[in-house]
Amino acid sequence: MVEFAKPAANYDITNSVSTPDLVKLTDAGLYCEYGDFYIDPWRPVGRAIITHAHADHARPGNTHYLAAAPGKRLLSTRLEPNSSIQTVEYGEAIKIGEVTVSLHSAGHVLGSAQIRIEKDGEVWVVSGDYKTEEDATCAAFELVPCHTFITESTFGLPIFRWKPQQTVFDEINKWWRSNQEAGKTSLLFGYALGKAQRILSGVDATIGPIYTHGAVEKVTQAYRDSGIALPDTQYVGTAPKGTKYSGSLIVAPPSAQATPWTRVFGTVSTAFASGWMRIRGTRRRKSMDRGFVLSDHADWVALNQVIRDTGAEHVIVTHGYAAEMVRWLNEGGIKASSFSTKFEGERDELQPTDQDSESTEESSETDSGIGAANMQDEADLAPTTRTAAAAAAADVPRFF
Amino acid sequence: MKAFTDLYTALDETTKTNEKIAAMKSYFESASPEDSAWAIYFLTGRKPKQLMQIPKLVALAVAAAGVPGWMFAESYDAVGDTAETIALLLPDSTKTSELPLSDWVENRLLPLRGATEQEQIDSVLEAWQELNDQQRFIWNKLLTGAFRVGVSQQLVIRALSLVSKIEPAVVAHRLMGTWEPTAEFYQHLMEPDTKDTDISRPYPFYLAYPFENDLPVLGEVSEWQAEWKWDGIRSQLIRRGGQSFIWSRGEELISDRFPELIEESVLLPDGTVIDGEILPWKEANVLPFSQLQLRIGRKNVSKKMMEDVPVIIMAYDLLEFGGVDIRDRALVERRELLERLLRGLSCSSDPAQLTIAESDKAAPFCQRLSERLRISPKVEVDSWEALSESRNHSRSLNVEGLMLKRLSSPYKVGRQRGDWWKWKVNPFTMDAVLIYAQRGSGKRASLYTDYTFGLWDNGKLVPVAKAYSGLTDEEIRQVDLFVRQNTLEKFGPVRTVKPELVFELAFEGIAKSTRHKSGIAVRFPRMLRWRTDKPANEADTLETVQALL
Numbered sequence: 041m042v043e044f045a046k047p048a049a050n051y052d053i054t055n056s057v058s059t060p061d062l063v064k065l066t067d068a069g070l071y072c073e074y075g076d077f078y079i080d081p082w083r084p085v086g087r088a089i090i091t092h093a094h095a096d097h098a099r100p101g102n103t104h105y106l107a108a109a110p111g112k113r114l115l116s117t118r119l120e121p122n123s124s125i126q127t128v129e130y131g132e133a134i135k136i137g138e139v140t141v142s143l144h145s146a147g148h149v150l151g152s153a154q155i156r157i158e159k160d161g162e163v164w165v166v167s168g169d170y171k172t173e174e175d176a177t178c179a180a181f182e183l184v185p186c187h188t189f190i191t192e193s194t195f196g197l198p199i200f201r202w203k204p205q206q207t208v209f210d211e212i213n214k215w216w217r218s219n220q221e222a223g224k225t226s227l228l229f230g231y232a233l234g235k236a237q238r239i240l241s242g243v244d245a246t247i248g249p250i251y252t253h254g255a256v257e258k259v260t261q262a263y264r265d266s267g268i269a270l271p272d273t274q275y276v277g278t279a280p281k282g283t284k285y286s287g288s289l290i291v292a293p294p295s296a297q298a299t300p301w302t303r304v305f306g307t308v309s310t311a312f313a314s315g316w317m318r319i320r321g322t323r324r325r326k327s328m329d330r331g332f333v334l335s336d337h338a339d340w341v342a343l344n345q346v347i348r349d350t351g352a353e354h355v356i357v358t359h360g361y362a363a364e365m366v367r368w369l370n371e372g373g374i375k376a377s378s379f380s381t382k383f384e385g386e387r388d389e390l391q392p393t394d395q396d397s398e399s400t401e402e403s404s405e406t407d408s409g410i411g412a413a414n415m416q417d418e419a420d421l422a423p424t425t426r427t428a429a430a431a432a433a434a435d436v437p438r439f440f
Numbered sequence: 441m442k443a444f445t446d447l448y449t450a451l452d453e454t455t456k457t458n459e460k461i462a463a464m465k466s467y468f469e470s471a472s473p474e475d476s477a478w479a480i481y482f483l484t485g486r487k488p489k490q491l492m493q494i495p496k497l498v499a500l501a502v503a504a505a506g507v508p509g510w511m512f513a514e515s516y517d518a519v520g521d522t523a524e525t526i527a528l529l530l531p532d533s534t535k536t537s538e539l540p541l542s543d544w545v546e547n548r549l550l551p552l553r554g555a556t557e558q559e560q561i562d563s564v565l566e567a568w569q570e571l572n573d574q575q576r577f578i579w580n581k582l583l584t585g586a587f588r589v590g591v592s593q594q595l596v597i598r599a600l601s602l603v604s605k606i607e608p609a610v611v612a613h614r615l616m617g618t619w620e621p622t623a624e625f626y627q628h629l630m631e632p633d634t635k636d637t638d639i640s641r642p643y644p645f646y647l648a649y650p651f652e653n654d655l656p657v658l659g660e661v662s663e664w665q666a667e668w669k670w671d672g673i674r675s676q677l678i679r680r681g682g683q684s685f686i687w688s689r690g691e692e693l694i695s696d697r698f699p700e701l702i703e704e705s706v707l708l709p710d711g712t713v714i715d716g717e718i719l720p721w722k723e724a725n726v727l728p729f730s731q732l733q734l735r736i737g738r739k740n741v742s743k744k745m746m747e748d749v750p751v752i753i754m755a756y757d758l759l760e761f762g763g764v765d766i767r768d769r770a771l772v773e774r775r776e777l778l779e780r781l782l783r784g785l786s787c788s789s790d791p792a793q794l795t796i797a798e799s800d801k802a803a804p805f806c807q808r809l810s811e812r813l814r815i816s817p818k819v820e821v822d823s824w825e826a827l828s829e830s831r832n833h834s835r836s837l838n839v840e841g842l843m844l845k846r847l848s849s850p851y852k853v854g855r856q857r858g859d860w861w862k863w864k865v866n867p868f869t870m871d872a873v874l875i876y877a878q879r880g881s882g883k884r885a886s887l888y889t890d891y892t893f894g895l896w897d898n899g900k901l902v903p904v905a906k907a908y909s910g911l912t913d914e915e916i917r918q919v920d921l922f923v924r925q926n927t928l929e930k931f932g933p934v935r936t937v938k939p940e941l942v943f944e945l946a947f948e949g950i951a952k953s954t955r956h957k958s959g960i961a962v963r964f965p966r967m968l969r970w971r972t973d974k975p976a977n978e979a980d981t982l983e984t985v986q987a988l989l
């Protein structure tokens with residue numbers, strides 16, 4: 041039988057000289073003292089580089105933000121209005137204090153970035169959340185060689201291995217079709233930011249109409265405004281009264297399950313798209329008819345592959361199965377340790393975020409959520425380009 | 441194996457009863473009798489005796505997956521099921537097996553028992569090679585004897601009844617007791633002629649629903665029979681063809697645990713089936729259930745044990761008399777026959793003439809029966825108020841409360857509302873502190889749902905009870921989070937948590953125990969509510985609970 045590849049020992053401990061820690065763990069989050077900035081801080085700070093727009097990574101309250109340009113529109117909908125957000129293109133190097141910083145695509149969601157920090161030839165990379173499988177709604181993962189790699193490990197156990205996404209999309213389409221034949225509505229739950237749009241990009245939109253929950257529609261609009269092509273969707277909140285949903289697909293955040301919001305859809309078949317659906321108990325506990333194993337995080341194989349391919353001499357593991365991953369890497373000859381962060385890797389897809397539940401409430405009765413989102417969008421409709429970013433940056437104090 | 445795996449998947453993918461029944465129906469309609477027999481065997485929770493030691497299987501799995509043993513433990517911790525953890529760890533499969541279920545079970549699964557270690561290894565590795573991911577999971581479930589699909593026996597029976605057009609009660613009866621999963625068995629199961637011959641076969645038990653209403657909703661008190669709710673082992677005593685059998689409600693043949701009852705049963709006429717409760721009984725008093733537990737725990741019943749814990753059958757009902765199934769008759773009639781039978785009064789030997797009036801006239805032929813076969817006494821009252829008053833004496837009588845049965849009720853199958861109710865006295869309660877937590881299984885595998893609670897004893901918390909039911913999903917989620925954030929120590933799957941959360945536990949009984957550090961054992965503990973209003977230091981002391989002894 042095929043054995044899983046063990047990470048090879050690709051460095052020699054005896055040769056490593058002591059180098060400064062470019063990133064440290066502080067009470068406010070991951071901190072780079074040589075550039076005086078934080079990465080995805082969980083307490084308000086002066087300067088925050090944001091890896092991506094998920095709630096546990098992009099928190100409001102910071103004075104200045106720096107993020108990758110493709111995710112600017114999305115990020116701005118997740119922070120307070122008029123937040124100071126400066127952007128850089130993927131791969132564009134900027135000098136911050138004593139270090140050179142560049143952002144590189146993490147393939148996780150639109151605009152997600154790994155943060156590369158270099159000082160005197162020493163390179164550290166903070167992965168944020170990442171996946172290596174391609175995704176039509178965001179740029180592909182870029183491998184960034186480094187000396188120290190700070191990696192997530194949301195699915196850092198060998199039981200978490202994903203099938204090719206096309207197989208999963210085929211399963212979803214098949215499920216939707218057979219529900220349609222049985223006169224049922226297909227109610228598919230997935231994380232409102234990223235997962236929902238990836239699902240929209242992957243399903244066969246010719247099967248039937250697609251409706252969305254307010255939280256999903258809001259983010260989907262931000263994706264479209266960022267130039268991502270997605271099939272037409274109709275927001276449930278603005279659908280005419282008496283709409284017959286049978287045969288359609290409805291995409292909603294997990295927090296909408298079993299809320300009054302789902303009552304108007306008639307006979308439904310429910311499904312949940314998440315890496316956690318790999319475990320039968322999780323699916324059963326969620327009381328879903330189906331579970332589709334679709335994740336925006338790297339699986340066990342990809343985590344190991346990326347860690348090895350970065351060539352890192354030292355790996356620091358953050359949220360997820362950090363202790364297990366560290367032990368596995370050390371036993372495989374890769375020096376590893378962990379940072380205990382406030383990122384919610386283990387649970388972020390299993391529990392509603394505040395943003396999800398807020399939107400659930402607002403969209404159940406009114407369409408104010410969508411209206412507000414649209415208004416905001418109109419004020420800032422230009423595609424995110426260097427010039428747009430520079431223009432935006434001119435109005436607010438600069439990040440660096 | 442393919443069709444059976446699809447069936448499993450279909451059952452697993454829906455929570456709707458009619459969809460589950462439809463899935464089983466279509467399986468039985470297309471599967472061979474051999475496969476159907478095995479499918480029923482597994483669906484109704486039967487399992488072969490241990491085929492292979494689990495640690496050996498795990499060792500094989502981690503070697504095949506190329507991960508260290510500790511990684512299995514961590515993975516198991518996330519999954520909560522050995523068979524599933526193995527299936528998820530194995531390298532992706534490329535094949536699918538088309539061989540039928542019976543082939544896999546008879547030629548591959550069962551021979552593992554008694555095979556040499558090398559043969560076991562070869563066979564299991566070969567199986568994993570041939571099966572697809574989902575089939576491997578099913579195979580591992582069969583191998584570890586942990587096959588459960590979330591269908592009740594009742595649902596299986598309903599599906600079989602739809603396929604065979606035989607009444608559910610007949611199917612249920614044929615599925616009871618011991619049987620071999622063969623094509624012949626399946627054919628017999630579906631046989632339209634319902635004169636069954638197996639003399640040991642018990643009837644499905646009729647179970648009461650808990651009564652949680654106001655008595656007057658039941659109508660007139662005169663239409664009801666009230667009895668004490670005894671706390672023992674619900675059983676059927678069968679006397680047929682010169683042989684006796686005792687079946688427990690769990691469908692276990694327990695005749696050999698109670699030789700004195702078997703001995704007494706020869707006094708019963710052939711073709712008699714009594715439904716009753718086995719109770720530990722001494723000097724006109726029922727002993728605590730824990731005494732009986734001691735007795736059933738032993739494979740061989742010693743003379744001393746029989747003297748220390750004598751047992752009786754408290755007869756509730758008569759299901760078969762003179763070889764005739766009389767479950768359709770009214771309770772009042774069955775009870776009358778039961779009384780005549782056990783008091784040694786006369787009754788007609790011709791089942792066709794079994795009426796009370798006629799048995800009155802017939803000459804005595806039943807022998808006087810012993811003290812070991814007793815009739816559950818009626819609680820005679822003329823008003824609901826009086827009945828309610830009687831229930832208050834339950835504890836002093838060592839019973840759990842009252843049973844209410846409609847006089848006109850037939851003896852039904854399974855747990856059904858309407859005619860039979862159990863009306864228990866309010867349970868004992870205590871406020872205890874959460875001290876250990878463990879992950880649940882199945883649906884709750886990834887949550888900490890199994891808790892151990894402690895009571896104060898000289899400034900320390902002593903574990904007294906384990907409980908895992910009674911909380912809402914939301915509460916479970918909150919406690920799970922608390923456990924994760926307040927773990928003091930980990931011992932394998934068990935976490936010691938900061939003693940902070942207080943729960944009100946209900947329990948049915950309490951007994952002295954030398955096996956427990958606390959010196960007591962409580963029965964059926966469960967969580968009544970989360971006492972968020974109570975700090976840990978205000979929880980109950982061991983002393984107060986011991987006082988209930």
Ligand SMILES: [Zn+2]
Nearest residue numbers: 092094148169
């Ligand atoms: Zn994320």
Ligand SMILES: [Zn+2]
Nearest residue numbers: 169383384385
């Ligand atoms: Zn994350």
